[in-house]
Amino acid sequence: MTEHSVTFTLNGERREARVDPRIHLGDFLRHSLGLTGTHLGCEHGVCGACTVIVNGAPVRSCLMLAVQIDGTVVETVESLGKPGALSPLQQAFATNHGLQCGFCTSGMLMTLEAYLRTTPAPTEQDVRIAISGNICRCTGYEGIVQAALDTASAKASRT
Amino acid sequence: MSGRFFGAAVTRLEDARLLAGKGQYVDDIDLPGMLHAAFVRASFAHGRIRSIDTGDALAMPGVVAIYTMADFADIAHGPMPPMAPHPLLKTPITYHPLADTEIRHVGEAIAIVLADNRANAEDAAAAVTLDIEYLPAVSDAALACEANSPKTHSQHASNIAATMKAGFGDCAGVFAKADHVLTEHFDIHRGGCHSMECRGVVANIDLLTDALTISTSSQSPYMVRRHLAAYLKRDENDIRVMTPDVGGGFGPKANVYAEEFAVTLAVIKSRRPVKWIEDRQEHFVATTQQRGQTWTLDVAFDNDGRMRAIRGRCIHDNGAYAPYGLILPATALASFPGPYALEALDLSIDVVLTNLVPTSPVRGACRPNVAFLLERLADRVARHLGMDRQEVRRRSFVRADQMPYTTGIKARDGSPISYDSGDYVGALNLVLDKIDATNFEARRNETKRRGKLRGLGIASCVEDTGLGPFEGASVRVTPAGKVIIATGASSQGQGHRTAFAQIAADALGVELEDVTVETADTAKFPLGISTIASRIAVTAGSSVQLAAHKVRAKAIAFASHQLEVGEHDLELDGGAVHVKGIPDMKIKLSEIARTLAGNTGVPLPGDMEPDLAATAYFNSNALTFAYGANACEVEVDPETGDVSVVRYVVVHDCGRLINPLIVDGQIRGGVVHGIGNALFERMIYDEEGQPLTTTYGDYLLPMAFEMPRIEIHHMETPSPRNPIGVKGAGEGGTIPAAACVISAVEDALGPDGPFIALHPISPQHVVTWLDGN
């Protein structure tokens, strides 16, 4: 199949690549660019593990073709904090034990990262709806929900 | 047993890396020249392979090789070794790495395609042509018991692979004398495990030595090595198996799988590194499932509510193969009589082969099934007598003053099962108090005013944990003063690294950050069993403690020699051994480690053994029993049949808590798994063995919006059976949860509602029951 050129901004850096059109964004990030923080849990658009942010909105990277990111701004979990300097949301996940195996975590983080930018003061129910498209088999969700609520309220009290 | 870290809710050492997207899961491994595998799988439940034509597929873009079982004939042959041989299984019922001649369930692997990328491999897999003689299939275990049923394995005379029995006491005698006898039929449906990371294997071969290196998303890397070595007739030393970060296990990843063998065989044939990543479709048809059982049970009880004896039989849907032997039915039998002090028990389980995906333990193994049976029976008895449900339990439970309590059942090694410690009635009383059962009727009435039905459910459980024989650990202080722990215990998200570091840091007087834990790499620690059955805190946790104490003793002996101070006057703190009360009089651990690492020609002080390190194994010779009491409230919409769990309270006793944050996380996740089993997760097959719920749109996992907050209270009865006083906590959330939710639904439907003897229940069930049908 004909390869296509794409130019996009990834985690703040301008990138160019050639892609086989059938490769979805998740595989492209993971295997072509080596950004393995994005995980694939179901590849049919239900589990949310592969969520990344495209043009500010959380999207399922298994349901978007890599060729479609031409001209867009893409953010992955690698754009958040580093191990020694976690972002407030990441830190809140650790504090609230919002992760166990860590496999769904990047999708949860990117969903909530995008969500909290537009919804600074969510209720618990709001947060649960926001992550209603993300499956976690380990935590029972409570630590994740609390992490989002804590992050929002900490941000509110700082501003 | 307490210290700075043991018992503290410290945040996990694992987290920063995982949160930053720096985890290393098996699909994150990329080796030079690596090929990608896809399997040709059966799309039918039963058939005989006449021929496999790979010609067209081999010519497709990127395809390097396609192998069938016949292609491996010069390396290995025959079925895989059984994980857990059992005398009742005369011949092991295991897979071939790739199907030999007969296909026995949808999803069974037939051929492996190697290509330059996964997409091309899948294209080619779809182009392999199979000539199959279709055979009749059986998907219902009860029908499979009938004489004229199709046979799952056509060479077998019967689908009943084994009949297992267990019991104690004079059952007939107790039944004859009891005031009441009731009979109920139970139906527990099959579900899946659904770790968010599917399985996966990356294998490589050293072209000079032929040594194999295998990374696998497994709970049992040492079993993979052992069985692979046996199958390939190689020494274990030539096979290195490791587990990178594993994205959840929940039981099924404890198996040694055909794909792990097939990929390794393909590596040996192709002499190229190969990666296979199970996709979610494959997970639905090739990763083991569990819970499908029907039971018919009689219960004998007295007017005062005391349950006295249970007898009955079970049809256990085993699926097409028994990779894990009879571990599930054995666990079911060993889980009786739960917290109930029965006088007699008489049970029999028919292990029935069906043309479905094989079964093996999923979180709790058969313990959730048995908790469901026992708790439902207790509710049934209460209803029959018009007595409070909790009163039946108070009168029937093993009492705290009866501990240690010998149940009458034998463990797998034939030894009598004895509950070590606990207060089951106390736990029940506490959970009822915490959920405010006293004022429940007021809440029920308030809910009724909103047009909904509210119910209160209760369920208790006892869980055998710390299954033997052992795990081990080595603890080593490096010349830089860092502590390295290596253990054979694999991790799938339980926070083992943190827990082990807490134990070692206390013993050696170092900070958590100074401790590195390496888990489950056969090159780094010689032996390991499996991360299953809530056993790692007990077995590996105790081993870490034992090894760390040996290191501590050695450091003290060294310091005693060097400082000329008695050992009793020394303590470890701040990364050094120092004289009690004189912090400046000290020797750093790094210095001891450096000295014991040796210098050319310089003898070691006091002729000590080299290396500030020690290895220890904890033999877990007697199970230790965790227990819990759960209570929950549900709201039922009588019009749609919707059930919503609105409150959930857990009282749990797993002995000493190493890290409450981690234990609570295990319980919460476990409860949600159990709620899934009660209300959502249903793996459906048609009569021909075709799976019908193979997407996450059809197989419903519990999601955030529908799940309640889970309130947890701990009782801490230290286990007398291991040095750190712990009991396992990995499954205690799941075990009673389905029973608890169903109990609440039944309570919501009221005294005219049915006795609910199945799960999962659906809204449709609820509407039908409320219609009185």
Added chain:
Amino acid sequence: MKAPPFQYHRPQTREELGALLARLDNAKILAGGQSLMPMMNLRVIAPDHLIDINRVANLAGIREAVDGIEIGAMTRQADVLASDLVKSRLPLLTRALEHVGHIQTRARGTIGGSCCHLDPSAEQPAMCAALDAEFVVVGPGGRRVIPAGEWFEGLLQSALGEQEFLEVIRFKPWADGHGYGFAEYARRHGDFAIAGAAALLEAGRDGRITLAALLSFGVEAAPKRLSEAERTLIGQHVDSLNIKPVIAAASALDAMEDVHVTADYRRHLAGVLIRRALNEACTTMRRPS
């Protein structure tokens, strides 16, 4: 679960799109991809050509036209949900969109994509049926307008021709203050509903119903207007509606059964949900004063 190979096309204009549709065999239009991509990954379908219409100019957007609201086919569900114009003029659509998928799928999924895919449980085409929307499609013969009543041809089957594409959906808002109600039952938030219902009401100053729309979806293969039942409401007082014929109509539908639920249960739900939707419509109605 990797999609089979295909040729990828990315037209920039309606004309290019039309030309591709006319030229290519076994082609599929890629809109938001939230239904198409899973089917591709699952290899349920294997088109030779994928025509990505995400860059076709002016296919997205919500605007007030002379005689109503127009929503471009490629308008993202998230944008429809967030639109104040939709919320004020087509409140039923906003209400329904809260139940459509999840934050991630609404970010990509489009109203036009959903209306062309036509899952029987999909809320958006169902609300189009309730609101008597018009589908403007473009094909080799030019533009044609398909009323909602003719759009639904069967299970997953719209009236869109092979070489046509959906351009815009036109809505005629109901009068200010009209009553609107929506109810569905799904096992989990954002799941495809087992069944759903919608109701729209207008009444005169005297409180008597002058206009009514009642709809069940997810029950039959396509959304179903309960036209007979609608007529029974006309002239009734909003405070004392006789809803029995409405429930009877919903409960008499030719309900689908599937691996999860029986037709009986679906019919039962249809009755429950149409009553809830109708009650909600009565509550949300502001009577002309």
